[in-house]
Amino acid sequence: MNDKTFPTMKENDAELLNQYRTGNAAALEQIVERYRRSLFGFILNMTGNREEANDIFQETWFRAIKNIHKYRHDNLAGWLFKIARNCIIDRSRSGKKTVSLDSPGRTGASLGDTVPCEGVSPSAEAGNRETGRKIADAVAALPARQREVFLLRMEGGLPFRDIAAIQRVSINTALARMQYALAKLRHELKDEYTMAGSMRT
Amino acid sequence: MKCGRFERWMLLAGSGELPPRKRARLKSHLATCPRCAAYREDVELILETAGRGLPQADPGPGVLAAVRREARNAASRPRRKTLAAGFPPAMRRRRLVALAAAMLICAAVWHMTARRDAPPDIVVSETSRHILEKELLPAADEVRELTIINWDERTLVERVSDLMLLDDVSPAERELMILDGFAI
Numbered sequence: 001m002n003d004k005t006f007p008t009m010k011e012n013d014a015e016l017l018n019q020y021r022t023g024n025a026a027a028l029e030q031i032v033e034r035y036r037r038s039l040f041g042f043i044l045n046m047t048g049n050r051e052e053a054n055d056i057f058q059e060t061w062f063r064a065i066k067n068i069h070k071y072r073h074d075n076l077a078g079w080l081f082k083i084a085r086n087c088i089i090d091r092s093r094s095g096k097k098t099v100s101l102d103s104p105g106r107t108g109a110s111l112g113d114t115v116p117c118e119g120v121s122p123s124a125e126a127g128n129r130e131t132g133r134k135i136a137d138a139v140a141a142l143p144a145r146q147r148e149v150f151l152l153r154m155e156g157g158l159p160f161r162d163i164a165a166i167q168r169v170s171i172n173t174a175l176a177r178m179q180y181a182l183a184k185l186r187h188e189l190k191d192e193y194t195m196a197g198s199m200r201t
Numbered sequence: 202m203k204c205g206r207f208e209r210w211m212l213l214a215g216s217g218e219l220p221p222r223k224r225a226r227l228k229s230h231l232a233t234c235p236r237c238a239a240y241r242e243d244v245e246l247i248l249e250t251a252g253r254g255l256p257q258a259d260p261g262p263g264v265l266a267a268v269r270r271e272a273r274n275a276a277s278r279p280r281r282k283t284l285a286a287g288f289p290p291a292m293r294r295r296r297l298v299a300l301a302a303a304m305l306i307c308a309a310v311w312h313m314t315a316r317r318d319a320p321p322d323i324v325v326s327e328t329s330r331h332i333l334e335k336e337l338l339p340a341a342d343e344v345r346e347l348t349i350i351n352w353d354e355r356t357l358v359e360r361v362s363d364l365m366l367l368d369d370v371s372p373a374e375r376e377l378m379i380l381d382g383f384a385i
């Protein structure tokens with residue numbers, strides 16, 4: 001999600017919300033479509049379990065729809081990701097098991113292997129799959145709060161001001177968590193990003 | 202200034218949250234600090250790599266269908282409207298403060314007015330007590346608007362002027378009542 005698109009998206013969100021509030025259900029479907037990938041990506045990478053991510057994604061939208069008439073801010077993305085985060089926390093508190101991307105699924109393949117990768121040729125897919133697995137592992141190994149900041153920024157495209165508000169910390173704390181996360185990823189993914197750098201040059 | 206702060210500024214620049222003046226300072230710092238320049242390059246590569254490498258997937262079609270169905274159902278469901286619902290939170294807060302202030306003012310005005318309009322507390326003499334008990338109160342229809350509080354020691358009478366309209370109060374009795382403060 002590009003940061004430059006944020007003001008426009010906010011305006012569009014507000015317009016679509018107004019339409020939905022006046023009874024146009026299709027307007028909300030557009031909002032769901034807009035945040036489908038980023039929201040699900042955040043949930044999936046936080047939980048590491050597709051089935052659980054599906055449940056949480058649905059619960060997030062159900063809660064949002066239930067409370068959408070009370071929502072009066074101009075930051076829908078921040079609101080949705082906050083609900084998703086709360087759903088994840090609620091679920092972890094309820095004691096439901098979370099499995100990692102490497103847990104074998106019904107077919108015997110891990111989730112990391114079965115997650116589709118769009119726009120990649122089959123020959124490149126094998127290499128990317130390995131890189132993807134390493135990145136997913138490295139991100140999953142981050143402490144929860146750092147992982148949350150990293151994913152809210154990467155998947156949600158949220159500014160640090162919003163991330164700080166979601167975590168109820170100062171913006172400096174959110175930035176520090178991102179710095180720690182990047183330092184760990186920098187160490188863990190050195191080979192991957194060095195290769196990406198050499199390909200870029 | 203330590204480089205750690207510039208590392209944070211790099212993150213803020215990436216999210217579009219760094220003010221222009223700080224952005225210019227960051228730019229000039231990066232031109233002179235090879236360590237920070239290398240750090241920025243690494244961070245950009247990490248974010249780029251992670252952005253491409255993180256598992257991307259769509260929610261299941263059944264989940265999306267359920268969300269869309271819920272959205273349609275909720276849109277067609279009648280909902281309760283609250284007085285404050287039509288206002289943004291900041292305005293609602295302002296309205297609440299204004300309402301609280303108005304209620305406070307009303308309470309103060311009522312208190313002052315009530316004190317002024319209230320008939321004076323009066324000591325009931327034996328004569329007045331007799332008139333009220335034996336003569337006025339039995340004529341319930343005519344004195345129904347008369348309120349007597351704390352009958353034994355002090356009496357507060359409302360609508361005292363009504364007493365003046367009662368036909369069965371003789372001029373002498375009215376005089377007594379005026380003396381006792383009932384009919385002023």
